[in-house]
Amino acid sequence: MRCVAPICAAVVAVLCISGASFAAGEGAQGNVSAHSHTASGAMLAQTFANPVSLRGTLGSEQIQINLRPKVPAEDGIEGDYFVFGKSQRILLAGEVDGNEVLMEESENGTDVSGQWIGTVDAGTFRGDWQSADGSVSKPFALKIVRIDDKSKAGQQQVRGIKPTARTQP
Numbered sequence: 001m002r003c004v005a006p007i008c009a010a011v012v013a014v015l016c017i018s019g020a021s022f023a024a025g026e027g028a029q030g031n032v033s034a035h036s037h038t039a040s041g042a043m044l045a046q047t048f049a050n051p052v053s054l055r056g057t058l059g060s061e062q063i064q065i066n067l068r069p070k071v072p073a074e075d076g077i078e079g080d081y082f083v084f085g086k087s088q089r090i091l092l093a094g095e096v097d098g099n100e101v102l103m104e105e106s107e108n109g110t111d112v113s114g115q116w117i118g119t120v121d122a123g124t125f126r127g128d129w130q131s132a133d134g135s136v137s138k139p140f141a142l143k144i145v146r147i148d149d150k151s152k153a154g155q156q157q158v159r160g161i162k163p164t165a166r167t168q169p
Helices: 007-023 036-047
Strands: 051-060 061-069 079-084 089-097 098-105 114-121 124-131 137-150 156-157
Touching: 051 124, 061 137, 079 098, 114 137
Parallel strands: none
Antiparallel strands: 051 061, 051 137, 061 079, 079 089, 089 098, 098 114, 114 124, 124 137, 137 156
């Protein structure tokens, strides 16, 4: 499902609800296996279950996105991104809907300045970004570079790096 007009948070919720019929194999996508959609959706939800950083391109610009689950996690994901070489951080908020990620961005924290629609496959988040007025569209491709996970000891662990042991005084 692709959006072409700017959307607000309320419309995102409606789109997520209406997207359920597509997940069941109805509509323009044809007969999609509900089991495969559920499995890929579960993997995607797991990708964003903890804070994650992604790096890659938005059009021709190099960017980094930092995302984390909202509290409560059922409310979706939030975070920000920046373009390398520029200091501005642009806010992001969105939903994981089946195997799609739908996000809106805001440059000023109030107004929607763009939207992101994409999927994650083999550690790459790719899709299309569109300006709020629909006049500009750019592809994006981002690799997951870090997933933070809370270990049983309550320490933060980065994939591939074990937390350091703490000594008692």
